Amino acid sequence: MTDQAVISPVNMRAPKSHAWWNAVNAWLLLLPAAVLLVAFTHYPILATIKHSFFIAKRNGTQAFVGFDNYQAMFQDPIFWKALVNNIWFALGTVPTSIALALLMALWVNRNMRGRGFLRLAFFTPTVLPMIAVANIWLFFYTPDYGLLDQLRGLFGLPGWNWLGDPRTVMGCLIVMVIWKEAGFFMIFYLAALQQLSPDLEEAAAMEGAGRWTIFRRITFPLLMPTTLFVAINAVINSFKLVDHLVIMTKGGPSNASTLLLYYIYEVAFTFQDSAYAATLTVVLLVILSTLALIKFGYLDRRIHYQ
Amino acid sequence: MKAFGQTILGGALAALLLSAHPAAAVDLTMYYPVAVGGPVTKIIDDMVGRFEKLNPDIKVTAVYAGNYTDTMTKAMTAMKGGQPPQLSVLLSTDVFTLMDENAIVPFDGLVADKSWFKDFYPAFMANGQIDGKTWSIPFQRSTIVLYWNKDAFKDAGLDPEKAPASWDEMIAMGKKLIKKDASGNVTRWGVEIPTTGYAYWMLQALAIENRQRLMNEAGTEVHLTAPKTVAALDYWVDLSRKENVMPPGSIDWATLRSDFLEGKTAMMWHTTGNLTAVKDGAKFNFGVAILPAKEQRGSPTGGGSFYIFKSATPEQQKAAVTFIQWMTAPEQAAEWSIKTGYVAVSPAAYKTKAMEDYAKGFPAATVARDQLEYAVPELSVHDNGRIYKFVNDAVQSAVTGTQKPEAALAEAQAQSDRVLKAYK
């Protein structure tokens, strides 16, 4: 968006008392939002860090244990499995969803027949709740009478325990999440594509450049800001999205599909170990903060939005 | 004399007024789990409704909270959040964790006549009696039984009335029951033992049949790396990996029943709590048998019991006891068993007319109860939720081939030791 108006702050050329009155007004306006933000974002972050250094004793008090929780965490094979799984999950979902999203956006942007239908088909999964998606895909993956195995049966292949086999469970979940997310990212690419000036493409076409060359040399580089933006969002999502685990695999078999946030949920609410859960949450916070720094500190500075 | 008479009159009047005043209704909230098929929530709602009619001064809100793990999570979370239920149905083995969390009260102080405890099957009371006090009353209790498809047996040339009595027989019969289609894919397996949900329970059955206990009485030790435990898991893994009578990979607790009903497997190990659901859904003749033996017959008991929470007021606790006594009375226990397949919790229940008639027409209804002779208490330790997860993970690792049974159990043992150390 172009910032056309010159912003004249309300207190320009005003005497000092005006500035003070201004600040008071501003803070009053901010107050409701600030209170809630501090209560449910900033304070919990600090409290989590604090609680990771304590354990809860059975008689209700807290005992300071320094880095003990962290030591236990580094020795916990399930923690490492969850972390590694999450990284694989991100690697599996992000590039593929972005590539598909870009492809979909390019198609929808062209003047193809049935364009509206395409857009509808690709975007619909975005408005569905993850729980509903999980239910539907759970059926797909059911051994033998699930849809996927029925298709395989048509080819004479035997049934397969998709979600029950540690080797295939992650792949299956990744496919499902790509299905859910690609349409959402398509929208960002659509927005960006519609802002591209068609002159560039026409000029290149007039000089005899093929479609693929145009895409590779012009379109894609111009879409780079969007790609990076979508990538960051996708990676953050891959750490936040665990709804499907609750009803599909519960992290199994044997932690083959568990993710960090799901493990946190298990430790906090099934095992009632809130100190260890806080420790695990700190790891998650570190990951998200790093991504935040990359986004705001580095990327946003290099990319100038108009 | 006149003063005395006046006092009597006054007292009588007061008593009359007080008794005519209806007692304020006591409100009880109860969380309960469902881990078996069938319209269980409807059955519970119906029974609760009838109880409320008989006891208009007690109101019970029964909240279905998911499976056993979910229900325990909900109850604990609610308690720590300051809004605990007054009573709940939770795993009989949650008792140590509940005691550690200071969540429950023993029944001893709440009943006038403690001989009520002796009405129940001792095998079911065992898990809940600790340090001489009774902390839970059995409600939906079970043992694992072997369901077998009689029509499939006949089809395979086996005697349809005889279920396998030993581990070796189960393998031999299983092999005969395998049916393949034209392209060599198996369409009917011999046996299925579930590996999700409550894998530790199944492992305990195999271990006890191998004459190996999985825990000590105090609930502070587990014996996962004992050679006989490893042998039990070896047998389980071999069923699919060596003998090929069981499908490879993870077998889901929930869909196992449909697998059996659709004929995908000829035998299955499952809770007796599924009995009525199987009976209603089976389009073939089936039988129910005690689990096969290795060195002895055996099965752990399972299922849920009533607990009363400490945070309930004395009035609520008394009302909860009234409710529990009604729900576990012989008539209701029999009704519950007939409608679900769970074992009725008292011998008296089996002597009610309803149950005797039912068992006459459907002998399978008493098999799980007959197995009580060989039953042992379910794996019960402190912080049981976590220990169950370690054992479940080990079983799943072994069955899916990710780890060898010995290594998987060793890892589970190490993790359990670390957690249980705090309770020794």
Added chain:
Amino acid sequence: MNRRTHPIELVAAWLLALIWLAPLAYAFWSALHPAAYATSFSLSAPWTLENFSRAWSQAPFGRYYLNTIMLVGMVLAGQLVLSTLAAYAFARFKFKGSGIAFALVLLQLMIVPDVLIVENYRAISALGLLDTIPAIALPYLASAFAIFLLRQTFKSIPQELVDAARVEGAGPLQVLWRVYVPLARPTYIAFALVSVSYHWNNFLWPLIVTNSVGSRPLTVGLAVFGAPETGVDWSIISAATVMTMAPLLIAFLLFQRQFVQSFMRAGIR
């Protein structure tokens, strides 16, 4: 971009779209046919609404609908009010610390309440609000995303309009109400659609914070209903799934353009 599309590309695009719709189509198929046809796809299968009525009677979906509508409405109302005020402060007031304050607000874009479930749960229970609909809503009422969007929109409103209103003697709040809010309508609509979609579909936090039917939203109700332990009846679960996603789906089909444009607008940062 008006060149003729190569037929192969057209076919490929359509094929992908059909594959993309397949899972949803399956859910509807399974919900509208009797259980016996859930796994077989014969064209002569009878249509039925029985799955819906059975699902409706087996769990209090009516109550779940009510809870979800109240929840989404409460969240949206709170977000609109709070973020309008805050965005106004950031956009049009110069005050010390506004940079740091804004940076702190933006933190919530990355570290969302969903990852702070453990501590937020403690906070809610300390407030005694467990198992209520406001409890689900509270952590989301201050929306960094809304503040961000509105601030941008407010900044782009021409000063002349503001000055004109001030000339007429309007105070800061009246300027907000008469000038900024009406002109930011597209942004409000865009944000509203995104917010409603998100909170209608939210699951993990409501799962933890609610216990009983009285406060449970649809997503949690669906999960509890479809709990695998009870054995799977796909047709009824499909019916319940369709009921959970139907309102948003219908809204999306009717207002496709607005939805897509909203998400596009929200994405342009």
